[in-house]
Amino acid sequence: MAVSSGPTSGPLRRDDGLLRRIVAHRADYAYVLPALVVMMVVIAYPIWFTIDMSFYKTPASLQLRDRTFVGWKNYQTILTAPAFWSVTLNTLIWTVASTFFAFLLGLFAALSLHREFAGRAVLRAILLIPYVISAVAASYLWKWLYHSDFGVIGALSVQWGFTDKPINFLDNIHTALPSLIVVNIWREFSFAMIMLMAGLQTVPEQLLRAAQVDGANAWQRFWHVTAPHLKGVSMVTVLLLMVANFNSFIVPYLMTGGGPAGASDIWITHIYQIAFGRQNWGLASAYSVILFIVMMCLGYFYVQALTRGDKGRPE
Amino acid sequence: MSGRIDGWRWAGRVFLVLILLFTAVPMAWMLLTSIKSQFAAMQYPPQWWPAEPTLENYTKLLDPTNPVGRDFLRYMWNSFYVSLATTVLGVAVAVPAAYAFSRFRFPGRTFLFFAVLLRNMFPAVVFLMPLFILMRWLGLVGTHGSLILTYLTFGLPLSIWLLKGFYDNIPVQLEQAARIDGATRFQAFLLIVMPLSVPGILATSIFSFIGAWNEYVYAATFLNRQDQLTLPVGIQRFFAEFATDWPGLMAATFLMSVPVVVLFLVLQRYFVRALTEGAVKS
Numbered sequence: 001m002a003v004s005s006g007p008t009s010g011p012l013r014r015d016d017g018l019l020r021r022i023v024a025h026r027a028d029y030a031y032v033l034p035a036l037v038v039m040m041v042v043i044a045y046p047i048w049f050t051i052d053m054s055f056y057k058t059p060a061s062l063q064l065r066d067r068t069f070v071g072w073k074n075y076q077t078i079l080t081a082p083a084f085w086s087v088t089l090n091t092l093i094w095t096v097a098s099t100f101f102a103f104l105l106g107l108f109a110a111l112s113l114h115r116e117f118a119g120r121a122v123l124r125a126i127l128l129i130p131y132v133i134s135a136v137a138a139s140y141l142w143k144w145l146y147h148s149d150f151g152v153i154g155a156l157s158v159q160w161g162f163t164d165k166p167i168n169f170l171d172n173i174h175t176a177l178p179s180l181i182v183v184n185i186w187r188e189f190s191f192a193m194i195m196l197m198a199g200l201q202t203v204p205e206q207l208l209r210a211a212q213v214d215g216a217n218a219w220q221r222f223w224h225v226t227a228p229h230l231k232g233v234s235m236v237t238v239l240l241l242m243v244a245n246f247n248s249f250i251v252p253y254l255m256t257g258g259g260p261a262g263a264s265d266i267w268i269t270h271i272y273q274i275a276f277g278r279q280n281w282g283l284a285s286a287y288s289v290i291l292f293i294v295m296m297c298l299g300y301f302y303v304q305a306l307t308r309g310d311k312g313r314p315e
Numbered sequence: 316m317s318g319r320i321d322g323w324r325w326a327g328r329v330f331l332v333l334i335l336l337f338t339a340v341p342m343a344w345m346l347l348t349s350i351k352s353q354f355a356a357m358q359y360p361p362q363w364w365p366a367e368p369t370l371e372n373y374t375k376l377l378d379p380t381n382p383v384g385r386d387f388l389r390y391m392w393n394s395f396y397v398s399l400a401t402t403v404l405g406v407a408v409a410v411p412a413a414y415a416f417s418r419f420r421f422p423g424r425t426f427l428f429f430a431v432l433l434r435n436m437f438p439a440v441v442f443l444m445p446l447f448i449l450m451r452w453l454g455l456v457g458t459h460g461s462l463i464l465t466y467l468t469f470g471l472p473l474s475i476w477l478l479k480g481f482y483d484n485i486p487v488q489l490e491q492a493a494r495i496d497g498a499t500r501f502q503a504f505l506l507i508v509m510p511l512s513v514p515g516i517l518a519t520s521i522f523s524f525i526g527a528w529n530e531y532v533y534a535a536t537f538l539n540r541q542d543q544l545t546l547p548v549g550i551q552r553f554f555a556e557f558a559t560d561w562p563g564l565m566a567a568t569f570l571m572s573v574p575v576v577v578l579f580l581v582l583q584r585y586f587v588r589a590l591t592e593g594a595v596k597s
Contacts, residue, residue, distance in 0.1 A: 031415030034408045035411075035412035035471055036412075039468055042442075042446065046442045046449070109334055113331070115327075127334065128579070129579075130342075132572075133575060134529035134547055134571060135531065136531050136547040136551065137550075137568040140565075140568050141341055142341065144348065145341055147561075150356065150359060152344055155359065186341065189334075190338075249532060250532070254551070268440050268441075291438065
């Protein structure tokens with residue numbers, strides 16, 4: 001460890017050669033090595049593999065020596081398939097609607113819970129339970145609530161006179177996707193709530209009081225004092241929700257499997273179907289690469305949002 | 316206080332009641348269904364309150380002498396084993412890495428740090444096929460090792476990110492003082508830094524554990540033998556077999572949720588901290 005330059009000793013300057021700096025710090029890498037090895041094996045390899053596979057036509061058996069190079073053909077097939085645009089539209093609706101409503105409900109909940117009152121901690125804990133339990137549990141629970149014959153939601157809508165007979169939520173092309181989005185919001189809004197509650201604690205109390213003394217009403221205080229302080233945390237929250245929704249598989253897969261007639265098919269379920277249903281691995285890989293690119297764009301904004309204010313920090 | 320402010324506060328209360336109903340009613344319905352007989356659950360209009368409540372669904376699942384209970388307890392044990400191994404290994408790998416990212420200034424540090432963070436950007440399904448081939452090559456398909464290795468990487472980015480935040484807040488002077496007193500760098504780390512980072516380790520552990528406990532996609536692909544399955548997959552297979560046993564399924568999902576909910580309630584403070592750390596700068 002003697003070689004390692006500690007946090008303060010630092011005998012080397014930035015303008016020393018890169019190689020020299022790497023050699024001088026070689027002991028430091030030992031600390032990150034286990035993490036890097038695991039990440040390389042489980043991340044770098046699959047990414048390389050996926051990009052490589054996307055240019056091949058592969059047999060269903062997944063015997064890689066029998067594959068044939070097809071160039072950009074897989075990408076062509078995807079972008080010209082009519083299903084691509086409907087699946088993309090579903091993915092957009094799913095991601096944007098889930099994120100929007102989860103964030104909105106989370107914001108209202110955070111604002112309502114910000115003030116101290118009896119039972120506040122208990123309430124917060126209950127609201128977080130859907131976020132903690134498995135998506136498999138949530139999917140089966142909601143499948144039962146939506147059940148076409150014995151579901152409690154259908155029964156209530158008849159009892160309260162909204163409909164004549166129970167709605168078949170998950171088997172109807174108009175209601176399937178919105179029904180899944182409700183489940184997603186149920187699972188996720190408390191994540192936004194927790195993030196925004198933490199954000200609210202950074203709003204200086206004096207500033208709010210000063211605004212009140214100056215005659216600002218509740219809305220003005222929220223918009224001009226509270227909201228600016230929530231900007232950073234809101235960015236991170238929305239991005240994390242978008243990534244999670246974009247990637248969420250279990251709820252649509254277990255509840256509708258993308259059906260009926262593709263009405264709730266999103267990219268992830270579609271890729272899964274191509275890979276494990278049709279066993280067209282090359283095509284699924286090309287789809288995955290397109291998804292990678294979208295995710296990298298979101299990832300760029302995520303890193304930007306996380307590192308804001310870090311710019312002045314010395315390296 | 317003017318009436319106007321009270322108006323906002325009342326709106327907040329009404330909203331809280333509504334959101335509580337939205338959250339709790341589905342869970343309450345899960346519990347109510349789980350104490351019904353199969354016959355009672357399949358009625359229209361539904362029995363709002365079970366006419367003859369029964370614990371039969373629970374005793375069946377928890378009884379090691381009948382086949383259903385034996386399988387269920389087996390799945391639960393598998394889930395517990397995999398989740399615990401993931402958590403312990405995760406801490407062992409994340410602690411040194413986070414410490415290095417916080418303390419050392421080696422070239423490529425920032426790049427490597429964000430490369431690790433980006434893991435969370437990628438959906439599980441996309442990695443399924445390459446990882447399956449990789450695990451086949453490593454001879455890990457059909458073992459719990461394949462799941463533990465995979466879950467490790469889910470948890471790592473968050474663990475490293477969180478622990479780095481903790482280490483950033485522990486003054487370097489504490490370690491330097493120990494070094495002056497004759498401690499080696501490793502001793503200073505073990506005796507000074509480690510004890511101070513216990514909250515961070517707890518926070519990351521609860522996240523790794525819950526993540527591993529709830530994971531479905533990889534467990535469904537990598538495992539094949541019935542006696543190896545973890546709970547989420549086991550429950551799905553169970554449901555495929557007894558498609559109309561909704562009370563049994565609800566009891567099973569309830570039992571599956573109990574450990575993570577209890578863990579969450581006990582360690583709530585750390586859980587919340589883990590979620591919000593890094594995103595909120597005061």
